[in-house]
Structure formats: structure tokens, C-alpha cells
Amino acid sequence: MSPRDTALAWIAAHEKRFSDFCGRIWEHAEPAWREYKSAADYVELLRAEGFAVEAGSGGMPTAFVATWGQGAPVLAGFSEYDAVPGNSQQVVPYPAPRAGLHPYAAGHTDPHSMLGTASLVAMLGAKAAMEAHGIAGQLKLFGEPAEKVCGSKPIHAAKGYYDGLDAAVVWHPWPSNTVTSDTQFGAYWSCVISFEADQPEHWIDPTLVPIEGAHAGARSPGALDAMCLMYTTTKYTKEAMFPHAGSWTLNEFVLGDGGATSDNLPPRFSQIQYSWRSSSLGIQEQIWRVLANNARHAAGSTGCRAYVRWVTKTRVGVPNQVMTDLTWKNLQAVGAPAYGEAAKEFGREIQRHLGLEAMEDPFIESVSRLTPPEANEARLRAGLPAWQKHLSADDYVEFCWHAPTVRLLAGRPRLRPPSHGFAYPNWAYTALSGLPEAIDPGMFVAAKTMALTYIDLATQPEMLAAAQAEFVSRTGGVGGPGWVGPLLPADFDPPVDLRWPEYVTTPRGEEWCIPTPHQGTGAGEPL
Structure with a gap:
């Protein structure tokens, strides 16, 4: 045999x-x-x-x-x-x-x-x-x-x-x-952009408010507004990221912030993930330049700081x-x-x-x-x-x-x-x-x-x-003149700590990250 x-x-x-x-x-x-x-x-x-x-x-x-x-x-x-x-x-x-x-x-x-x-x-x-x-x-x-x-x-x-x-x-x-x-297949890049309102008290001069009390003053727009502004701004600028030639895509997902209890306080933290794919690394870089610029402006308009956490950067196929x-x-x-x-x-x-x-x-x-x-x-x-x-x-x-x-x-x-x-x-x-x-x-x-x-x-x-x-x-061979090395650094910290969906065990039993509803999806009454 x-x-x-x-x-x-x-x-x-x-x-x-x-x-x-x-x-x-x-x-x-x-x-x-x-x-x-x-x-x-x-x-x-x-x-x-x-x-x-x-x-x-x-x-x-x-x-x-x-x-x-x-x-x-x-x-x-x-x-x-x-x-x-x-x-x-x-x-x-x-x-x-x-x-x-x-x-x-x-x-x-x-x-x-x-x-x-x-x-x-x-x-x-x-x-x-x-x-x-x-x-x-x-x-x-x-x-x-x-x-x-x-x-x-x-x-x-x-x-x-x-x-x-x-x-x-x-x-x-x-x-x-x-x-x-x-x-062959092209490149896929993904990052999570975070907005943090770490000093919302600096949004206005408190001496200008004649009534004492934190709830009486204008509050900082905060992280939720920053994320919404990032989302809408990117929708507007998506048309200008790259010409309508070839094929490229950009998708987004919002990661939950654990802030379900509402109060008259600015949302402190929000995250949105962007993932984009295209046929070349040059196009990938161009899309990222637009995203980074949008994030800086969204943060500046809402009293936040913007951060980026990379999820992945791939090369293209050979x-x-x-x-x-x-x-x-x-x-x-x-x-x-x-x-x-x-x-x-x-x-x-x-x-x-x-x-x-x-x-x-x-x-x-x-x-x-x-x-x-x-x-x-x-x-x-x-x-x-x-x-x-x-x-x-x-x-x-x-x-x-x-x-x-x-x-x-x-x-x-x-x-x-x-x-x-x-x-x-x-x-x-x-x-x-x-x-x-x-x-x-x-x-x-x-x-x-x-x-x-x-x-x-x-x-x-x-x-x-x-x-x-x-x-x-x-x-060009590994390390040669035409070789493209890994796009992530050798000391890259795998993003396993981010809020990816998962199964959880609670006193109610095993559940998805969205609690198991009594009926259907738990969305409530239709509007």
C-alpha cells in the first residue's frame, strides 16, 4: 500500500x-x-x-x-x-x-x-x-x-x-x-474606537450656574453622543474614503458599555468597532486615516477623549x-x-x-x-x-x-x-x-x-x-526586498479582554450575553 x-x-x-x-x-x-x-x-x-x-x-x-x-x-x-x-x-x-x-x-x-x-x-x-x-x-x-x-x-x-x-x-x-x-483574498483590518468622558465636570464653568447642584448645570454630552457622532460622521464621509472602483466594504458594531442604569449624568464610556476589507494595503490605510480623523473630531465635540484598540490587520493573499x-x-x-x-x-x-x-x-x-x-x-x-x-x-x-x-x-x-x-x-x-x-x-x-x-x-x-x-x-522570500512582514507588532496584546459576546453562567442558568427572555427576543411591544 x-x-x-x-x-x-x-x-x-x-x-x-x-x-x-x-x-x-x-x-x-x-x-x-x-x-x-x-x-x-x-x-x-x-x-x-x-x-x-x-x-x-x-x-x-x-x-x-x-x-x-x-x-x-x-x-x-x-x-x-x-x-x-x-x-x-x-x-x-x-x-x-x-x-x-x-x-x-x-x-x-x-x-x-x-x-x-x-x-x-x-x-x-x-x-x-x-x-x-x-x-x-x-x-x-x-x-x-x-x-x-x-x-x-x-x-x-x-x-x-x-x-x-x-x-x-x-x-x-x-x-x-x-x-x-x-x-486571492484581500486585507481585513478591524479596530475598536473608545470614547471616554473622564472629566465631564470641565465641560462648563460651574460658577456660571446660579443654582447649586450638579443636576442643574449643562452636562457634558459624554461618550454616547461621541459614539453617535462618530457613527453618523463616518456614514457621511464613507463616500469620500475611496473611489467607487473595485470592491471594498466598511462595517460597524456597537459594543455594550454596561451602563444600563440611567441618571442625569453624562455617559462615561462607549465603544464602536469598525471592520473594513479591500484589495490593497494602501486602501486600508486611507480608510483608517478617515476613521481616525472622525474619532478625534467626535471626541473634541463631546467632552471626551478618543482611543483605539486594534483587533487585527491582515495582509493580502499570494x-x-x-x-x-x-x-x-x-x-x-x-x-x-x-x-x-x-x-x-x-x-x-x-x-x-x-x-x-x-x-x-x-x-x-x-x-x-x-x-x-x-x-x-x-x-x-x-x-x-x-x-x-x-x-x-x-x-x-x-x-x-x-x-x-x-x-x-x-x-x-x-x-x-x-x-x-x-x-x-x-x-x-x-x-x-x-x-x-x-x-x-x-x-x-x-x-x-x-x-x-x-x-x-x-x-x-x-x-x-x-x-x-x-x-x-x-x-522576495521571507525578509527579502518584496516581502511584507506582519502588520501587528511582536508584542501585540491579543484583544481577548474586549466585550465580545459569549455564554455566561448566572443563578438563572447558562445564558447568552443577552439574558434569555421569557418570550421571543424580549424586545417588548411593537410600536
């Missing part, structure tokens, strides 16, 4: 075990920076499989680095396992948030439960083959929390965890089965055609996922619930066939200007500047629309993402493809050398 056959046989023999593991991560549904149970499950399993595991790597409690083997090459991959607030859903073909929690608790959407498990299985399959056939090399699986805010990978990179890697094989669930080629070709060859050897009757009937039940006519095959065609990388590239570039080389954002790009990296895409079912432009509700995709019959086919296609790529890189030194030569030609 060849090393490739050994890896595939190991994966086939353990499919039920890792289908159950994926389901467990899906049930945890822990959001960014708060994946305590999920990370613990990975660490326990990897240690039992013979990996040396550093838990809490990079100062991040829910990150880890698992290493097996000795010598070269050093081959890397990563698991993600964070869920998304506002997407709580049971595995049923109708909208049903998980019982006992606020309806807007977290749920897996992409799903990262599937992403992380496939990467884990690929590593373990490659390890089994390397052990059985005496193949030299090291395997490193990075546990990467907070992907939804692109959080951990820039931190791991800045702190040197990606130094010395020879190649990285990564993937993402996708509505097609292909490999990313020339057009293609590697040698790695793309190798992984595509292995994807072809594995074949496209096939979905059985149980998965299809679940999809039909969703359609029936929505009042649609159930389809014989409720899933789009691309999830059950292979799409050549050049065809995927042509589809991506169809709507892009020639100058734009990157699209959207994802933090896998951090690996691209430290070693030749390939990004596999493999099928997770998407429902076939009954007409052009029809959009299924989010709960439908979240429900599908927890159904083993719908998730397992693409998950194990990804795991097998990545495992074969690891084996090829470990047993074909000429292939790895070609990929590394291309890496040097595109980047």
Missing part, C-alpha cells in the same frame, strides 16, 4: 468518529475569542493522537499549536471553530433557535465546525501515512480562534509562529469544489500556481462529494416549509461537481477591474507571506433557488451546516485532498522546491 493509499484508508476508517467530532463542535457554537470548549476538545484529541500541543499560543486562551514529527519539511494547516452571533439554529428544516438561550445566540454558518474538522482529519491521515512508511517531516496544525474577526492568524504571524514553515495547505467550505488560483496545480490534481483523484437521499430530503423539507415546490435535487449543481481552477478564476474576475488582484478578505492570507500556500475550496450544500434572485433565509443554511449527511461528503473530500497534498509535499522534494522557488519569486 502506498503512502497515499494509507492516508485515504485511515480517513475512511475514521469517518464516523470525526463526523461525531464535527457535530460536537457545531453544538458548542462558541463565538470569536470565546471558543473554550471547542479548543479544549481539539487539544485533548491531538494530544491523545501523539501531537505535542501548546495550548493558549500567542497569549490567546482558545488558540493552540499542535506539532508532530521531526526534521523537514514542516507542513502546516489550521483549524477554525468559531461561530457567529445571531445565528442560533437547531438541525431542523424550519426556523428554530436553540432552546434555553436568547434567539440571537451564536451558530455555525460557514460552518467552521466543518472547516476545522476536515483540517484535523487531513493532518491525522497524513500522520498515519508518514508513520507507517517512515516519511520524514513535521506536521503543524494551528488552532485559530476568532476567524470571523480575522483575529488569531495575524497574531500568530507577528509572534513568530509561522517562521520556518515549508508549505501550508488550507481550505474553506464553498458552494463549489475547486482550488484558488491567481485571484498565489502559488505549483501548489494550486498539485492540489487540483489531488482533488481530481478524490472526486466531488455526492449527497444522499437523507441530505436531499432535508433540503426539500426546507423548501416545503418556505412554500416552495420541493425539487428532486434541491442543491445547486456546483456542489456535486469539480470546477477547474481556471474556470473558477474566470468567474471571479468577470466582475473585477483589471487592476484589482484581490477580492473580499480572509485571514488565511497571513500564511502566504511565510511559506507557499494553497487554498482548497470544497462543497457544502447550498439550496437551489426556484427563480433568479431568490434568497433563502440564513437559518436554512445554518440548519444544513449541522446535518451530518449534508456536511460529511464535502468535509471528507477536503480532508482527503489535503492529506494527499501533504504526502506529496513530504515525498516529492522537487515539487516542494518548485513551490518554494515560486514563493520567493512572488514575495
Whole structure:
């Protein structure tokens, strides 16, 4: 039996075990920076499989680095396992948030439960083959929390965890089965801007007030007004951040301040998070200049001070055609996922619930066939200007500047629309993402493809050398003249202490960060 056959046989023999593991991560549904149970499950399993595991790597409690083997090459991959607030859903073909929690608790959407498990299985399959056939090399699986805010990978990179890697094989669930080629993902930056009214008594001269008493005077506008002014000013200036060319986005979220008890006092503290993505670091810098200017003016107008806490700064992706070709060859050897009757009937039940006519095959065609990388590239570039080389954002790009990296895409079912432009509700995709019959086919296609790529890189030194030569030609090599280093400093303090949503235990039981209401969302009477 060849090393490739050994890896595939190991994966086939353990499919039920890792289908159950994926389901467990899906049930945890822990959001960014708060994946305590999920990370613990990975660490326990990897240690039992013979990996040396550093838990809490990079100062991040829910990150880890698992290493097996000795010598070269050093081959890397990563698991993600964070869920998304506002997407709580049971595995049923109708909208049903998980019982006992606020309806807007977290749920897996992409799903990262599937992403992380496939990467884990690929590593373990490659390890089994390397052990059985005496193949030299090291395997490193990075546990990467907070992907939804692109959080951990820039931190791991800045702190040197990606130094010395020879190649990285990564993937993402996708509505097609292909490999990313020339057009890679762009940059994602995020920061939390805070306003603090630390000296509101200085807003006016108290001697001007004829009536004594703090409540009689004009109060400082305070932090709430600063945040509102920041929000509205940025809405106005968003049009002037960058020309309407290519694609870039800016999103904002307000973090709760814990100041629910009202009084005739100025709000002392507020925070708003901005996240933006674009195709170049220059555009990212331009957007930040506008945001920083807005924050200074909002603070000055409201009697506050403004502060910034960076959450993340990613670079842009770097293609590697040698790695793309190798992984595509292995994807072809594995074949496209096939979905059985149980998965299809679940999809039909969703359609029936929505009042649609159930389809014989409720899933789009691309999830059950292979799409050549050049065809995927042509589809991506169809709507892009020639100058734009990157699209959207994802933090896998951090690996691209430290070693030749390939990004596999493999099928997770998407429902076939009954007409052009029809959009299924989010709960439908979240429900599908927890159904083993719908998730397992693409998950194990990804795991097998990545495992074969690891084996090829470990047993074909000429292939790895070609990929590394291309890496040097595109980047200048690590530390070279064209290399872009990590954008965060090496002493960066991971933002795990910020008010990210999470599950909490109170005398009332386990709750989401929004207390569990007696009925519905707890929003009250309609206006």
C-alpha cells in the first residue's frame, strides 16, 4: 500500500468518529475569542493522537499549536471553530433557535465546525501515512480562534509562529469544489474606537450656574453622543474614503458599555468597532486615516477623549500556481462529494416549509461537481477591474507571506433557488451546516485532498522546491526586498479582554450575553 493509499484508508476508517467530532463542535457554537470548549476538545484529541500541543499560543486562551514529527519539511494547516452571533439554529428544516438561550445566540454558518474538522482529519491521515512508511517531516496544525474577526492568524504571524514553515495547505467550505488560483483574498483590518468622558465636570464653568447642584448645570454630552457622532460622521464621509472602483466594504458594531442604569449624568464610556476589507494595503490605510480623523473630531465635540484598540490587520493573499496545480490534481483523484437521499430530503423539507415546490435535487449543481481552477478564476474576475488582484478578505492570507500556500475550496450544500434572485433565509443554511449527511461528503473530500497534498509535499522534494522557488519569486522570500512582514507588532496584546459576546453562567442558568427572555427576543411591544 502506498503512502497515499494509507492516508485515504485511515480517513475512511475514521469517518464516523470525526463526523461525531464535527457535530460536537457545531453544538458548542462558541463565538470569536470565546471558543473554550471547542479548543479544549481539539487539544485533548491531538494530544491523545501523539501531537505535542501548546495550548493558549500567542497569549490567546482558545488558540493552540499542535506539532508532530521531526526534521523537514514542516507542513502546516489550521483549524477554525468559531461561530457567529445571531445565528442560533437547531438541525431542523424550519426556523428554530436553540432552546434555553436568547434567539440571537451564536451558530455555525460557514460552518467552521466543518472547516476545522476536515483540517484535523487531513493532518491525522497524513500522520498515519508518514508513520507507517517512515516519511520524514513535521506536521503543524494551528488552532485559530476568532476567524470571523480575522483575529488569531495575524497574531500568530507577528509572534513568530509561522517562521520556518515549508508549505501550508488550507481550505474553506464553498458552494463549489475547486482550488484558488491567481485571484486571492484581500486585507481585513478591524479596530475598536473608545470614547471616554473622564472629566465631564470641565465641560462648563460651574460658577456660571446660579443654582447649586450638579443636576442643574449643562452636562457634558459624554461618550454616547461621541459614539453617535462618530457613527453618523463616518456614514457621511464613507463616500469620500475611496473611489467607487473595485470592491471594498466598511462595517460597524456597537459594543455594550454596561451602563444600563440611567441618571442625569453624562455617559462615561462607549465603544464602536469598525471592520473594513479591500484589495490593497494602501486602501486600508486611507480608510483608517478617515476613521481616525472622525474619532478625534467626535471626541473634541463631546467632552471626551478618543482611543483605539486594534483587533487585527491582515495582509493580502499570494498565489502559488505549483501548489494550486498539485492540489487540483489531488482533488481530481478524490472526486466531488455526492449527497444522499437523507441530505436531499432535508433540503426539500426546507423548501416545503418556505412554500416552495420541493425539487428532486434541491442543491445547486456546483456542489456535486469539480470546477477547474481556471474556470473558477474566470468567474471571479468577470466582475473585477483589471487592476484589482484581490477580492473580499480572509485571514488565511497571513500564511502566504511565510511559506507557499494553497487554498482548497470544497462543497457544502447550498439550496437551489426556484427563480433568479431568490434568497433563502440564513437559518436554512445554518440548519444544513449541522446535518451530518449534508456536511460529511464535502468535509471528507477536503480532508482527503489535503492529506494527499501533504504526502506529496513530504515525498516529492522537487515539487516542494518548485513551490518554494515560486514563493520567493512572488514575495522576495521571507525578509527579502518584496516581502511584507506582519502588520501587528511582536508584542501585540491579543484583544481577548474586549466585550465580545459569549455564554455566561448566572443563578438563572447558562445564558447568552443577552439574558434569555421569557418570550421571543424580549424586545417588548411593537410600536
